[in-house]
Amino acid sequence: MTSIQPIRPEDIDEWSELWDGYLRFYESDVSAEVTRETFRRITADDGVHGAIARDGEGKAIGLVHWLTHPSTWSISGYCYLEDLFVDPGTRGAGTGGALIAHVRGWAEQQGCEKVYWLTQDGNATARRLYDRVAAHTGFTHYEIEL
Helix, strand or coil: CCEEEECCHHHHHHHHHHHHHHHHHCCCCCCHHHHHHHHHHHHCCCCCEEEEEECCCCCEEEEEEEEEEEECCEEEEEEEEEEEEECHHHCCCCHHHHHHHHHHHHHHHHCCCEEECCCCCCCHHHHHHHHHHCCCCCCCCCCCCC
């Protein structure tokens, strides 16, 4: 049975392993400084929240990070699910859905109007899950690197 708990400072090694897997999956790289600051923000409750999923034996198998922000379309604000990753060897057992449900429950308790996230168009495995638990809005993401 999967359990989900807030990420704590003592989770650094297991979190780092999952974080590295997440970055590899997206063929991305962030500096050690950004990684350290991300973990600090999560564990200090400094605007970024995080949870870790563990299997029945206590092994870390997934992570999720999220944050909230005000919106021009809502009084209560939105919850942005920024990162979601499940260890490839454990996918298909419901961990991703459980992590999304965890964020949804948290956001409801905080009074957020919605939870939203982005994914790559070609991420078919994740999109099958997302299509079951959320509505595809039809929007395309653009960004300007600064």
